[in-house]
Amino acid sequence: MSGFRKGKARRVSHNPAIELVGIDKSFGAVHANKNIHLKVEKGTIHGIIGENGAGKSTLMSILYGFYQADRGEIRINGHAFSIKDSQTAIASGIGMVHQHFMLVENFTVLENIMLGAEGGQLLAKGVSSARKELKRLEDEYDLKVNPDAVIEDLPVGTQQRVEILKALYRGADILILDEPTGVLTPAEADHLFKVLKVLRDQGKTIILITHKLREIMAITDEVSVMRRGEMVATRKTAETTVEELAELMVGRRVLLRVEKGEANPGKILLSIKNLTVKDSRGVTMVDNVSFDVREGEIVGIAGVAGNGQSELLEAIAGIRKPASGEILIDGKPIANADPARLRELGLAHIPEDRHHMGLVLKFEEYENAVLGYHRDPKYGKGALLDLKAIQAEAVEKIEKYDIRPPNPRLKTANFSGGNQQKIVVAREIERDPKALIIGQPTRGVDIGAIEFIHRRIVEMRDAAKAILLVSVELDEIRSLSDRIIVMFAGKVVGEKTPEADEQTLGLMMAGIAA
């Protein structure tokens, strides 16, 4: 990623491609956008960064016609536009690539690209002209895809390319990408950045929404920072630093490095022996994996997403039955225990996907604060739940973890991503488990909360807990782990110390070196 040189912005014409003047938007009591002013020059890549809940997505939704601003004006190429819905946005040349793709999984690439622009009642004519146009776009922007491939068979990186082609097919001059690299492997992300640069050099304007500072530095020409609904600064990327941007985002100085002392490993607590796990189709996802985690150490599993780490975590957490092999906690085999039993044995699990596993988003906060532990007699004797005790404990955790807003009766869906993750982290860590397995602890979490969660994980290690960490963020693995195990295609390809350089690890993750 760092290998990119920053290209000069070309074709800067008189009128900015997009100008937002005094955009203001509230949802009930929440003031999501406060008097936002923004200029995006033509033919540039403009980054918008901010923590979760800073108002980035709201702003872009207003630009794309999902929401209407309460006040303010949108000017496109110097002309004021009223964008009532996404159709008007598309008509005025704005295309959006969503974080979660809007593709019909069992349609082909071509069918997806035509969707909504079929042209006439009969398909045949539209199909052939779409095919021609798609070919032209592919050649012009170097975006190769097989038009007849079915979406669900394609890797995520290619699916995203289809989303971009879809926007271009509709004549987009301005592309908005919302957290585009969240689902991509490092190699796919690199490819995406190449594509974006080609698009920019061809005169397209690109708005990149992200909370990853490295991406901003690697690819944008200008960057605007949002904080708590306000646009706090706009900088030329070449003239700013990661530290300055982080400080602007959070509003205070931020430690980007994790501070931790020497590990003090004790006896083996979690032991994986010849573990093989298959997915529902019978494909081997974890292939004969063995390793140990000792008390007082953090073992990080590095690897590109989809190389078996998720299945490994799920097998240890009792969610997925292993096909063969052993898992031992404290010397006791647990390979067939269910998650409830494992919690009793002192295994806590911060799952990769808080929306689908770690939390019930429709529950109130305090209800989620006991998920998985609700059978504990301290939350109610017999069949009944002691809501008072549960709420009192939830309030304690809210204070200790600075969960905002501090309201245990609020629906969990109404908390920002970082605060939702804190709810999960607080629940699992405050049980004082013996072993903790963690998947993607800071995915979609803002910088301030990342710092906090990392510190808590290190504290757990220093309290002699055994910690297994899976993350697709190599930086996170390197800064937290005491030992790094690299997985590729379901197998352990090697073990390194965190001092190993990024390139070596990268090659191992790609299955090239051991």
Added chain:
Amino acid sequence: MSTASVPLPNWINYGLIPLLNLIVAFFISGLVVWWIGENPFTALRLLIEGALGRGDAVGFTLFYTTSFIFTGLSVAVAFHAGLFNIGSEGQAYIGGLGAALVALALDQYVPWYVTMPFAIIGAALFGAGWAFIPAWLQAKRGSHIVITTIMFNFIGAALMVYLLVNVLIVPGKMAPETRTFLPGGQLPKLDWLMALFGAKLGPAPFNVSFIIALVMCYLVWLLIWRTKLGYEMRTLGISPSAAVYAGIPYSRTVIIAMLISGGLAGMMALNPVMGASARLQVEFVGGAGFVGIAVSLMGRSHPVGIIFAALLFGILYQGGADLSFEMPNITREMIVVIQGLVILFAGALEYMFRPALVHIYQRFKRA
């Protein structure tokens, strides 16, 4: 899409929105009545009077309400666990068999208040039993509960006709029904309750089941929102993957939820079988199981909402019957149309007015 996330105060969510939906449903019904040449205002007056105008009218309304509370609760409990139980109709039907067997066995020996607890248990056990097979198939074999419960309605109906025609029929009689229960097998009417409000019950079959229904409302509330089992059911209903993560056993929770649901449906039989006709007859459920789906939907699967929704459908049933009697132009089928419109607006189009109300509310708040 843009307004769904805006929170509204409870009095709008649970008061104004249902009221608006109801008014629109009645307005469209009024147009239909006007179109067939009757005066909609007269029709509305007749409907309300027919349901609430006299003591016996109120008694009939509350009698229907009682049945709908049971089936509404039945649907709601399953719904909280993410299961769409379409089989309350059949479970109630089989539940009637349980209630009737208890009544037939005990009515000669003991007074009604001794029979009653056994009858409640009998009805609930039989209803739950009829829900068990679809529940088991769903839990262990993944057979979709909607399909299996629908099929079990048909199987239950055929089974009951067979039993009533061949086994339980009084020898020498033509009617496919059991003998009439003695007072020891009947649930007494609630004349005294009506008398408290200065009304006479007359011939209306409003009976003790109503009180059982209210007790069940409280117990269901307790179950869903105050017990560990209810917590597990709701987790499973909202997010099956989170339930797996939390170690909530899928099969056990599905089966228990369906047993409770079937039990509540079975208890509905107490009302018509032991409270009204004092005998088991064919097709005594009369669609109450299906009305329960609408009641649960309208009542947002909450016992308080279910009581109000059941009352509304009780009024429509009783008032509608009276209306079609007074205005021959308005047939039974017309009443079904009106009920359908209420379900359409209050259930399926629940959120039709929400976006507009959100805009008004926000403007109002800002001002």
